[in-house]
Amino acid sequence: MKDILGAVCSGLCIIHCLALPALIATGTSFIGLVYLSAESTHLWLSVVMLIVALWALPAGWRAHKQFWPGLLGCLGVVLMAFALSATGAIEAYWTVACSVAFISGHLLNRHLLIRESTQ
Numbered sequence: 001m002k003d004i005l006g007a008v009c010s011g012l013c014i015i016h017c018l019a020l021p022a023l024i025a026t027g028t029s030f031i032g033l034v035y036l037s038a039e040s041t042h043l044w045l046s047v048v049m050l051i052v053a054l055w056a057l058p059a060g061w062r063a064h065k066q067f068w069p070g071l072l073g074c075l076g077v078v079l080m081a082f083a084l085s086a087t088g089a090i091e092a093y094w095t096v097a098c099s100v101a102f103i104s105g106h107l108l109n110r111h112l113l114i115r116e117s118t119q
Contacts, residue, residue: 002056003110009049010076010102016045017095042095046080049102053077060109064116072105 057073083094
């Protein structure tokens with residue numbers, strides 16, 4: 001369940017990063033856009049993603065002893081740092097890459113945990 005939560009949080013980051021500029025560009029009027037476009041939103045989403053990864057990935061490693069999910073999580077953290085420090089359109093690319101790394105790590109972790117529990 002932790003890995004599903006992590007993958008969903010990372011997916012929400014992709015949606016936020018790609019859909020929000022499109023909504024703003026089309027002139028969509030929605031009061032929540034002001035809050036969603038704030039820089040603090042990026043920081044809070046990143047904190048949540050990091051907490052969930054630190055909650056799920058080490059526990060998975062203790063069960064299946066595979067380092068790949070953790071390595072993907074570490075890659076996600078590095079890419080997240082690039083995304084948080086970037087400005088303009090490049091921020092979206094870093095965020096998508098970060099989210100894909102986290103999603104891949106969480107889904108691989110889940111797969112390995114299921115495989116471990118059936119053996």
